[in-house]
Amino acid sequence: MGESPRPHLVVLTGAGISAESGIQTFRASDGLWADHSVEEVATLEAWHRDPERVLRFYDARREQVRRARPNAAHRALAALEAQGFRVSIITQNIDDLHERAGSRDVLHLHGEILQARSSVDPRLRYPLRRGGIRLGDVCDKGSQLRPDVVWFGESVPRFGEACEIAAEADLLLVVGTSLAVMPAASLLDQVGMDVPCVLVDPEAHALAPPGVTRFDQPAGKGVPALTRHWQREGRLWVPDPLSG
Structure with missing residues (x-):
């Protein structure tokens, strides 16, 4: 057998x-989420409205993850x-x-915060071993990179x-x-x-x-x-x- x-x-x-x-959790009363609403940093609409702000927010979260054990x-x-x-x-x-x-x-x-992905082709993902994402960082198709996370309202x-x-x-x-x-x-x-x-x-x-x-x-x-x-x-x- x-x-x-x-x-x-x-x-x-x-x-x-x-x-x-x-x-920090999203529902915590302190930490990175405390000074931001979902609509400001974690939706596709926020990305289109102010991508630099969204990138700064996720850069801060990324550094928090790197420090954690x-x-x-x-x-x-x-x-x-x-x-x-x-x-x-x-x-x-x-x-x-x-x-x-x-x-x-x-x-x-x-998704995974230590990855970036294409804003036009979600199959294109790139590891972020250090640093973050900046405006002007593009994928192989020439499109701006975004955090590889599922935002509110996305599938x-x-x-x-x-x-x-x-x-x-x-x-x-x-x-x-x-x-x-x-x-x-x-x-x-x-x-x-x-x-x-x-x-x-x-x-x-x-x-x-x-x-x-x-x-x-x-x-x-x-x-x-x-x-x-x-x-x-x-x-x-x-x-x-x-x-x-």
Whole structure:
């Protein structure tokens, strides 16, 4: 007989996991977003109206990401994968903290801030190993480069791929998200009826829909606790939220 398939953990991560590495969330009362409205810096209309302002804003966010470091939650997910679990991460975050922690299967729903892309052909992407984007920086087709992020009002081109991944889950772990951002929040509807779902967030009891196990803990505490259970047992299961 062949080997049993590896258990497949699908993880949906949101701004809360990155916030523990010092990256401010959109809803935070301080940080980079505090002095800007969505309409000023994160829409296609803003880009057309004042591209220089948009570029300055994302340059500042990019430098914040470069200074940040993966936290215990990022590292715990990478360690679980290293032990032999199949771990697929679908993230709403535009930083590279999962990759820097060692995770290899990461899908960025909303793009990647450390890349630029063509403003006329989204297939043309360019890594930003240092520095940022300036007016006059162009793609191979001669068009101005823009941040490789999905702005409010734009479609989410990789959502279909994310749905396919979610449908293969043996367990869905949701970390640090309000479950208010669509279409990402609807990924919970893509998992099998018998697949357990777990939410780790300080506000889990207020955020989680019925049927989802709630861990009212920050990502840096709750995720390592869960992965220790799974590493010890060699399988995915849902422990009592109150157990150690």
